[in-house]
Amino acid sequence: MRQIIVAGNWKMNASKETVNALIMGILEGMPDVKSEVIVCVPYPYLSQVEALATHSQLHLGAQDLNINTSGAFTGEVSADMIKDFGAEYVVVGHSERRSLYGESDEIVAEKVQVALDSGLTPLFCIGESLGERESNNTQSVVARQMNAVIDRVGIEAFKGIIIAYEPVWAIGTGVTATPQQAQETHAFIRGLLAENDADIAQSTPILYGGSMNPANAEELIACADIDGGLIGGASLKSDDFLHICKAG
Numbered sequence: 001m002r003q004i005i006v007a008g009n010w011k012m013n014a015s016k017e018t019v020n021a022l023i024m025g026i027l028e029g030m031p032d033v034k035s036e037v038i039v040c041v042p043y044p045y046l047s048q049v050e051a052l053a054t055h056s057q058l059h060l061g062a063q064d065l066n067i068n069t070s071g072a073f074t075g076e077v078s079a080d081m082i083k084d085f086g087a088e089y090v091v092v093g094h095s096e097r098r099s100l101y102g103e104s105d106e107i108v109a110e111k112v113q114v115a116l117d118s119g120l121t122p123l124f125c126i127g128e129s130l131g132e133r134e135s136n137n138t139q140s141v142v143a144r145q146m147n148a149v150i151d152r153v154g155i156e157a158f159k160g161i162i163i164a165y166e167p168v169w170a171i172g173t174g175v176t177a178t179p180q181q182a183q184e185t186h187a188f189i190r191g192l193l194a195e196n197d198a199d200i201a202q203s204t205p206i207l208y209g210g211s212m213n214p215a216n217a218e219e220l221i222a223c224a225d226i227d228g229g230l231i232g233g234a235s236l237k238s239d240d241f242l243h244i245c246k247a248g
């Protein structure tokens, strides 16, 4: 049995005040949660969440990293800096990074490698756009995104990677993939891993992301190949997030 993992992706939403309330609310509900829970927060709040979540079961992550270790890269943040604040996870290749900041499959693959090298667990995101789904290219897009990373880091490295399948048309839109649509693609992704290594295919967590909420989480997470969720909007309210955390 794979452990259910629920990760919040706050994106660019936070203030010192809201972070306090949100983390305290999540921590209150944590004793009843069996899933592994991660919050991926904007860089300036890593320290605050690290302090609030000390000695709790709540894990900390960042939302991106730079491929360099240090130096003249104004505005950028390295893997070691993220680790310095107690983070264990980092989102890599989110569709917003790919589409708004031009991150190619190759850059994403390099970031996955850099995260692994530093001891961070990448939450590696893949997923097709609406146009790609409508033209029946979901599987070829997902395979291209997966193979870029498998080719770069090798299949063994997936022992330390969490995959997040996030259909771009479902992110922040309120339109969730049906459990059937999601399960079909999750099974396809697990099949891609199995072509390389059957054991790793069975052990790798594959999370669903895209308008997951308290109303649909249980049905999605009940699917055979869906091992939890990467949650955007619904991770900003402690009650909603906890509800999803308890769905597994």
Ligand code: PGA
Residues within 6 Å of the ligand: 009, 166, 170, 171, 172, 173, 174, 209, 210, 211, 212, 230, 231, 232, 233, 234
């Ligand atoms: P959403 O975002 O839950 O708001 O759709 C998910 C994500 O982008 O990770």
